[in-house]
Amino acid sequence: MMMKRIFIKPELCEGCKNCQVACLAEHSPSRSVWFVNLSDQSSQPRNYVELNNEGRPVPLSCRQCDEPECVSACVSGALQRDPATCLVVHNQKQCAGCWMCVMSCPYGMILPDARESKIAVKCDFCADRGTPRCVEACPTGAISLIEAPSPDTDGEYYVLTGGEQQ
Amino acid sequence: MKYLILGASAAGLSAAGAIRRHDPRGEITVLSRDSQIYSRCLLPDVLAGKRGAASTCFITEDFMQKNRLNWAAGSIAARLLPEEKAVVADNGDKLYYDKLLIATGASSILPPVENIRRGRQIYGLRNLDDVSAIAGAAENCLQAVIMGGGLVGVDAAAALNEKGLSVTVVEVADRILSLQLDQKAAGRYEALFRDRGIEIITGEMVSKIVLDKKENVAGVQLKGGRLIPCGLVVAATGVKPDISFLEGTAVEVGRGIRVNEYQETSYPDIYAAGDVCESMETFTGKITTTPIWSLAVMQGKIAGTNMAGVRRKAAGNFAYKNSMTFFGLAAVSFGLPEAPDSSYETYILERAGSYEKIIIKDGRLKGAILQGDISRAGVLGALIREDYPVKVAPDKLFDLNYACFFRELENGEFTYQDEALTSK
Ligand SMILES: Cc1cc2nc3c(=O)[nH]c(=O)nc-3n(C[C@H](O)[C@H](O)[C@H](O)COP(=O)(O)OP(=O)(O)OC[C@H]3O[C@@H](n4cnc5c(N)ncnc54)[C@H](O)[C@@H]3O)c2cc1C
Ligand code: SF4
Ligand code: SF4
Numbered sequence: 001m002m003m004k005r006i007f008i009k010p011e012l013c014e015g016c017k018n019c020q021v022a023c024l025a026e027h028s029p030s031r032s033v034w035f036v037n038l039s040d041q042s043s044q045p046r047n048y049v050e051l052n053n054e055g056r057p058v059p060l061s062c063r064q065c066d067e068p069e070c071v072s073a074c075v076s077g078a079l080q081r082d083p084a085t086c087l088v089v090h091n092q093k094q095c096a097g098c099w100m101c102v103m104s105c106p107y108g109m110i111l112p113d114a115r116e117s118k119i120a121v122k123c124d125f126c127a128d129r130g131t132p133r134c135v136e137a138c139p140t141g142a143i144s145l146i147e148a149p150s151p152d153t154d155g156e157y158y159v160l161t162g163g164e165q166q
Numbered sequence: 167m168k169y170l171i172l173g174a175s176a177a178g179l180s181a182a183g184a185i186r187r188h189d190p191r192g193e194i195t196v197l198s199r200d201s202q203i204y205s206r207c208l209l210p211d212v213l214a215g216k217r218g219a220a221s222t223c224f225i226t227e228d229f230m231q232k233n234r235l236n237w238a239a240g241s242i243a244a245r246l247l248p249e250e251k252a253v254v255a256d257n258g259d260k261l262y263y264d265k266l267l268i269a270t271g272a273s274s275i276l277p278p279v280e281n282i283r284r285g286r287q288i289y290g291l292r293n294l295d296d297v298s299a300i301a302g303a304a305e306n307c308l309q310a311v312i313m314g315g316g317l318v319g320v321d322a323a324a325a326l327n328e329k330g331l332s333v334t335v336v337e338v339a340d341r342i343l344s345l346q347l348d349q350k351a352a353g354r355y356e357a358l359f360r361d362r363g364i365e366i367i368t369g370e371m372v373s374k375i376v377l378d379k380k381e382n383v384a385g386v387q388l389k390g391g392r393l394i395p396c397g398l399v400v401a402a403t404g405v406k407p408d409i410s411f412l413e414g415t416a417v418e419v420g421r422g423i424r425v426n427e428y429q430e431t432s433y434p435d436i437y438a439a440g441d442v443c444e445s446m447e448t449f450t451g452k453i454t455t456t457p458i459w460s461l462a463v464m465q466g467k468i469a470g471t472n473m474a475g476v477r478r479k480a481a482g483n484f485a486y487k488n489s490m491t492f493f494g495l496a497a498v499s500f501g502l503p504e505a506p507d508s509s510y511e512t513y514i515l516e517r518a519g520s521y522e523k524i525i526i527k528d529g530r531l532k533g534a535i536l537q538g539d540i541s542r543a544g545v546l547g548a549l550i551r552e553d554y555p556v557k558v559a560p561d562k563l564f565d566l567n568y569a570c571f572f573r574e575l576e577n578g579e580f581t582y583q584d585e586a587l588t589s590k
Contacts, residue, residue: 005578010569050569053558058569063579072180072467073460075207077224094221096208099489102540103498104460106548107568107580111541117496148577 003086003150004125006061006135006143013049013142015057020045022137026126041115046123047134048108059143061134062109062123064088066150070122073104078120086150087125095119167192169473170253170261172243173269174198175206176462177440177469179225181267184470186233192474194235195261197253199270201240204294207459213297214325222294243270243411248433253411265435265473268412268423269466272405272441272457277313281375287383288375288399291322300400304329307397311335311386313372315342317490319402320355324492326400327364334365334394336372336386346488348503351521351537358493375399405457407442420444422455427479429469437473439465448551449486449501456485484551489540498543500550501525502533515564524563529555542567552582 025033028043036043047061068088071079078094079101081087090110097118101110110122126132135143169185171178174196182194204222211217230237242256252262274290276282287303289296300322304310310326312319315337323333335342341352342359356366367388374387385395407422418424418432422444429437429445440462447454456465461483468480489498505512505525510532515522520538524531524546530553534546545568549556558566573581 007578008572008574010572048567050567052569052572053562056569058572060568060572065579066577069460072463075205075224075459076222077205077226080226096211096217097491098207099491099496099498099540099543100207100460103487103489103500103543103547105544106582108542108544109568110544112496117491117494146578150577 001086001150001152002147003064004145005064005148006132007146008059008061009142009144010052010056010058011142012140013057013059014140015049016139017049018137018139019047019059019134019143020049022133023047023123026129026133042113044114044121046121059134059138060107060109061143062088062105063107064123064125069104069106070101070110073100075100083152085127086152087127088122089124089127090120090122092119167474168262168264169194169267170263170265171196171267171269172198172253173267173271173440173442174200174203174237174239175269175271175440176224176459177271177442177466178267178269179203179229180463180466181269181437181439181470181473182233182235183229184467185474186235188471188474188476194233195238195263196235197238197241197243197255197261199240199242200293202294205459206292209291209294209297210321210325212294213291213300213322214328216328219294219297245411246415246417248415248417248436251435263435266437267466267469267473268409268431268436268438268442269440269462269469270408270411270442271462272407272422272455274401275404275406276401277372277403279313279372279375281377282401284381285375285377285383285399286381287397288401290401291318292405300326300398301329303398304331308332309334309394309396310398310400311372311394311396312400312402313386314402314404315339315366315368316345316402316404317343317488319400320359320490320492322400322402323359323364324362326398327359327362331398332363332365334367334396335359336370336388336394337366337368338371340368342366342368343490344503346490346499346503347497347535347537348523351497351499351503351523351535354495354521354537355492355497358495362493372399405441407444407455409442420453424453425465427468427481428472428477429465429480430472437469439469445480445483447486448482448484454485456483458485458487461485482551484547486550487547489543495537496540497535497537498540498547499535500533500543500547501531503535505533513560513563522564526556526563529557531556545571548582554582 023045028036205224208222245254376385423438441457523535525533
């Protein structure tokens with residue numbers, strides 16, 4: 001089936017971090033950039049603008065992988081791939097804070113919560129909005145939505161090399 | 167097609183899901199000694215009273231139904247008859263198969279210590295039953311001794327400490343968590359544990375369990391002579407694969423059941439996955455057991471896929487990774503905890519309560535420890551697993567992140583570049 005994924009064009013990124021502020025606000029109690037409390041760590045962005053080795057900014061976010069390694073590593077079942085939406089969803093109530101997922105995502109896209117370091121936090125694709133707020137907030141088009149084909153199965157195991165099909 | 171799976175945990179149930187995906191019609195039977203589905207990794211939380219037994223279930227409620235699995239819960243495989251393609255259960259039932267998966271995991275070992283089999287309050291920590299037994303004994307005593315300061319031992323110690331018991335850990339190595347951490351990182355945990363009132367004794371071992379007349383545990387005697395009174399002993403000195411029912415068969419076994427990269431054993435139509443098997447491990451390039459959850463899941467999926475007739479090789483069979491958190495301090499480690507000789511370079515950074523260490527040989531990462539801030543762990547793990555060449559200035563090592571390796575596929579997924587990373 002077709003799924004939505006955030007496509008990144010780093011050459012367009014100006015490093016303004018609007019996407020990170022948007023994510024921070026969306027996951028804060030008020031959902032407002034105006035009211036977001038920057039010293040309250042419970043509002044934590046789930047996307048990251050990082051500098052590469054040439055000092056250029058690259059906006060990064062969870063890929064909602066077809067075969068997510070974070071899901072294979074999750075010891076509690078908190079992480080599951082939803083075959084209906086092709087999103088990798090995290091159930092905070094079930095999470096045990098064991099950090100198997102943090103250790104296993106090859107891209108570093110799932111992290112401990114900044115305030116208490118008790119549960120993992122990852123991109124939820126702003127599931128209750130049509131378009132993720134970071135995409136709406138990007139002024140340059142460095143992040144945009146694409147439609148991509150994806151298997152409509154529960155998360156199968158995934159490895160960097162993709163596994164070898166014979 | 168008749169599939170039989172022994173074991174209903176990480177490996178067995180991942181395999182069942184994979185079989186069903188590729189074979190909508192086959193008949194799948196799962197046999198397990200466990201009468202409940204639970205994640206072993208969450209048992210310390212149950213013991214500590216932080217999580218109910220019901221919420222240790224790691225599969226969705228409809229998993230059995232959706233995948234149409236016949237589950238024989240609480241039933242033990244007693245004997246394998248490979249020529250007949252059958253397994254005899256402990257109740258005498260004979261179950262026939264076309265394809266068999268052995269995913270029976272491992273059990274705790276009781277080390278050879280005087281009275282260890284006679285004493286009543288001596289337990290491993292592997293099954294849900296162990297948790298109720300330990301919790302029961304903990305009700306009736308104030309002091310517990312943990313034999314072994316590995317991950318399971320330290321987990322048990324922290325859990326019993328949270329239950330209010332006075333806990334002593336006895337570890338033969340010079341530090342706790344010696345396979346996962348170096349002196350510095352282990353030392354930080356030892357200090358945390360001591361602050362919480364847990365006694366840590368290293369470089370020592372239990373030589374005898376002291377029993378009263380009714381064979382109740384009264385204490386342990388250490389090799390050095392010290393006597394520690396206690397009413398409960400947890401043996402956390404390692405595990406051994408559960409393969410006794412293979413006795414007398416031609417299935418090749420080393421420490422675990424030997425499998426190839428398709429999870430096939432030496433015997434036709436018999437597969438193995440998870441803690442019960444030994445396979446070619448990526449980091450060491452050697453055949454070893456790979457007793458971690460994520461690999462049990464990966465191997466189970468590969469086994470199931472191949473059993474259903476779709477050929478697929480296991481990859482990323484990297485067992486040298488550990489994550490942990492004790493009393494609020496998180497740590498992740500990969501590969502070697504210490505440089506074995508001077509051909510390795512070691513880099514250490516301490517910042518804002520975090521301890522970070524990276525070990526490099528010939529421009530490739532061979533080990534990493536992150537304690538405190540673990541947010542860069544995933545990328546370091548991928549670089550070590552893939553033996554990826556990394557040529558960056560030492561001061562940039564600790565800031566390595568995926569932006570340095572960014573490569574996006576047409577479908578928006580990430581991958582790692584094939585060219586070496588060189589800093590400009
Ligand atoms: C306390 C504890 C904490 C852990 N924490 C972590 C962690 O944080 N991260 C990590 O990666 N790993 C951790 N592990 C290891 C992890 O639990 C195992 O790697 C994983 O459970 C292996 O899965 P498996 O399916 O191979 O075997 P198991 O989980 O051992 O399951 C074996 C299954 O086979 C059944 N069985 C056994 N013998 C028979 C028989 N003769 N007949 C029928 N059925 C049988 C059992 O009932 C069970 O259903 C931990 C383990 C323990 C004990
Ligand atoms: S957290 Fe990592 S492994 Fe999991 S879906 Fe996102 S990018 Fe993939
Ligand atoms: S931290 Fe939570 S989501 Fe991550 S592997 Fe552990 S239980 Fe699963």
